Amino acid sequence: MMNTKVQNAINDQIAQEFFASYLYLSMMIYFEGQSLGGFAHWMRMQAEEERAHALKLLEFLIERGGRVELQAIDKPAADFESPLAVMQSALAHEQKVTKRITDLYELVVAERDYPAQVMLQWFITEQVEEEASAGAIVDQLTLAGDSGSTLLMLDAKLGQRAGME
Numbered sequence: 001m002m003n004t005k006v007q008n009a010i011n012d013q014i015a016q017e018f019f020a021s022y023l024y025l026s027m028m029i030y031f032e033g034q035s036l037g038g039f040a041h042w043m044r045m046q047a048e049e050e051r052a053h054a055l056k057l058l059e060f061l062i063e064r065g066g067r068v069e070l071q072a073i074d075k076p077a078a079d080f081e082s083p084l085a086v087m088q089s090a091l092a093h094e095q096k097v098t099k100r101i102t103d104l105y106e107l108v109v110a111e112r113d114y115p116a117q118v119m120l121q122w123f124i125t126e127q128v129e130e131e132a133s134a135g136a137i138v139d140q141l142t143l144a145g146d147s148g149s150t151l152l153m154l155d156a157k158l159g160q161r162a163g164m165e
């Protein structure tokens with residue numbers, strides 16, 4: 001039997017990962033509307049990654065004989081001011097997720113759930129990468145300022161993002 005507190009917290013995190021996927025899809029739609037296909041592609045990949053995170057947690061619960069309870073997913077923001085504003089809110093969202101993962105990790109340590117600790121270490125490492133990649137795009141967009149040609153160069157670069165690592 002899985003610890004109920006841990007099980008509930010992982011169920012909450014599954015919903016959070018699906019929300020992140022939904023949010024990035026919303027951002028993808030914004031970029032498509034701006035004809036920034038590279039940014040849109042990057043967001044599409046990002047949405048896929050978040051869905052994979054949700055499934056990783058879900059499979060973990062199944063393997064442990066826990067109960068998966070899918071929850072309602074909140075409606076994501078749909079209006080964005082600029083590419084920079086989108087990437088800033090993507091970064092802010094990742095920072096929020098990092099905090100949630102850390103809280104979840106603290107819980108599984110307190111509950112002495114060792115398999116969950118090992119599984120969540122993957123997420124801790126992943127969050128470092130997630131914050132770094134969103135942060136780098138924020139930095140590059142800030143440097144680009146009002147330069148349309150730099151924005152298009154960045155768009156071309158982001159369009160080359162490969163599938164899930």
Ligand SMILES: [Fe+2]
Pocket residue numbers: 017020049050053097
């Ligand atoms: Fe995630």
Ligand SMILES: [Fe+2]
Pocket residue numbers: 020050094097130
């Ligand atoms: Fe993420």
